[in-house]
Amino acid sequence: MSTAISVFRIVQAVVTITGLVWVLTGAIDFFGGRNNNDSMRQEKGSNGMVNGAAVGIIGAAVCQAIITALNGISM
Known part of the structure; x- marks a missing residue:
């Protein structure tokens, strides 16, 4: 179980960093x-932010x- 938890912690870190x-x-x-007064680039940038x-918040x-669910499983 600890291996699965470690894998999800790594995935969590990667998703957060990507966001x-x-x-x-x-x-x-x-x-x-x-x-540069480029409204299209401003729009693209604000959408990206x-x-x-x-992605960062929801993925994490x-x-x-x-x-938490994996920690709740007891064998």
Whole structure:
């Protein structure tokens, strides 16, 4: 059981990091578009920030729920 929990902790970390990187690249696009008055790039950047935050938060929460459920199983 501890192996499965460790695997889900790794998956949780990877999903969270992926979401944060997505937020970072979205912020770079947003501010780059703002500096150049490119509304399309600003929109793309803001969507990237929102989607990245959602992936990071929801993915981490789902993995944590799985870990908690696995901890609740007793043999």
